Amino acid sequence: MSKVNIALLQHSCQAQTAANFAKVAGLIAVAARQGAQIIATQELFKSRYFCQHEAYDLFKLAEPVNEKAATVKALSGLARKHKVVIVASLFERVAGGVYYNTAVVLDADGKYLGKYRKMHIPDDPQFYEKFYFAPGDLGFKVFKTRYADIGVLICWDQWYPEAARLTALLGAQIIFYPTAIGWLPADKKVYGERQHASWETIQRSHAIANGCFVAAANRVGSEPNPEKGKEGIEFWGQSFVADPYGTVIKRASSNKEEAFIVPVDLAVIETKRVQWPFLRDRRIDSYNGILSRFHEE
Numbered sequence: 579m580s581k582v583n584i585a586l587l588q589h590s591c592q593a594q595t596a597a598n599f600a601k602v603a604g605l606i607a608v609a610a611r612q613g614a615q616i617i618a619t620q621e622l623f624k625s626r627y628f629c630q631h632e633a634y635d636l637f638k639l640a641e642p643v644n645e646k647a648a649t650v651k652a653l654s655g656l657a658r659k660h661k662v663v664i665v666a667s668l669f670e671r672v673a674g675g676v677y678y679n680t681a682v683v684l685d686a687d688g689k690y691l692g693k694y695r696k697m698h699i700p701d702d703p704q705f706y707e708k709f710y711f712a713p714g715d716l717g718f719k720v721f722k723t724r725y726a727d728i729g730v731l732i733c734w735d736q737w738y739p740e741a742a743r744l745t746a747l748l749g750a751q752i753i754f755y756p757t758a759i760g761w762l763p764a765d766k767k768v769y770g771e772r773q774h775a776s777w778e779t780i781q782r783s784h785a786i787a788n789g790c791f792v793a794a795a796n797r798v799g800s801e802p803n804p805e806k807g808k809e810g811i812e813f814w815g816q817s818f819v820a821d822p823y824g825t826v827i828k829r830a831s832s833n834k835e836e837a838f839i840v841p842v843d844l845a846v847i848e849t850k851r852v853q854w855p856f857l858r859d860r861r862i863d864s865y866n867g868i869l870s871r872f873h874e875e
Contacts, residue, residue: 580845582725584752584791585614585662586817587623589835590799595624595639599649601835602666603656609837610660615686615725617837618665620797620817621733621758622679624649625669627797627813631805632709640671643680645690650682658688663723665730667756669710670695679711681732681756686724694719696732697741704762704803704811707734720748726844729753736781736794740868746788747857751844755781755794760813774814782824789822789851791842798833822850 587605591598602623609617622628628636641649649668657664663686670680670693679696695714699707718741720729729750735741736755745753759777761770785792798815818829819840828840851857867873 579725581841581843582752583613583615584793584819584840584842585609585612585617585837586793586795586819586830586840587617587619587837588796588798588815588817588830589620589623590813591623591626591797591801593626598624599652603652605835605837606656606660606662606664609839610662612837612839614662614837614839616663616665616723616728616752618754618793618795619667619756620795621667621756622669623667623756623797626801627758627811629707629710630704630801630803630811631808632706633804636710637671637677640669640677642672643668643670643678643682643693650684650690653682654684654688654690657684657686661686663725663728665728665754665756667732677711678714679707679732681730681754683721683723683728683730691721691723692719694730694732696735698734698738700734704808718744718748720745720750726751731755733757733759736777736784739784739787742784742788742792746790750790751847752791752793752842753784753788755792757794757796757817758813759796760811763809763812766812774816778816778818778826782820782826785820785822786824787856789847789854789856791819791821791844791847793817793819793840796830798831798835822847 664684670678682693683691697714701708729745797813800812802810815832
């Protein structure tokens, strides 16, 4: 099988996690009816983006992520029912004080294939993730699903070529990026267009450099900041899939909830890598310097 239908889910979120899960279950059903075979959620789809501020009570949103966990079992049932692979982003609790930003992968028969924990954790205004998440400790992962070999990276991981490269070298044909990114309203007028262009460009570059497909699922809608007097975030949507040449095959809207289907032909990967053999010509004997954070004089 070389042709696969990807579905990316983008939607707004409300305070009630059960309502958000029900919305995603409905979008999965819609996508499956339209022929989707691999379906990816946006980052932390069960809740609003709670990292806008630091509050201890928000750790109550976290849950176990394993094949016996309630949400994973529910997703497994959806995958089995619709015969689809599901990539879903969750707030993982391991123990008190140990939490991760995690993506779980279920195969088309509902089988739990494993999870990836977000490796790069940001700490920026209204993206205070270091308060909530430990850095991932499982390394980069590839999951062999019924329809394709897929890698999963999460949001802030998008900006790091090392993450995409290592995931591709493990055999990923498609790299999925569950995402929650948007504008701070005060910044949008000055920086908004450049911020969005940078976000899309870096991911298209990963597709080109590694000769694979890249699929980013982002949320939409404005979410308030719980702290009085502080602005919230306007999530910019525009989920997209890029092919190994960096061409955006399809892009979602900036403000609509949707499950949009993107057909991809995995045979393009071989063609692209033969034409532009970037992986062949890597100087793996000369890259030791990348293990330093910065080279000071």
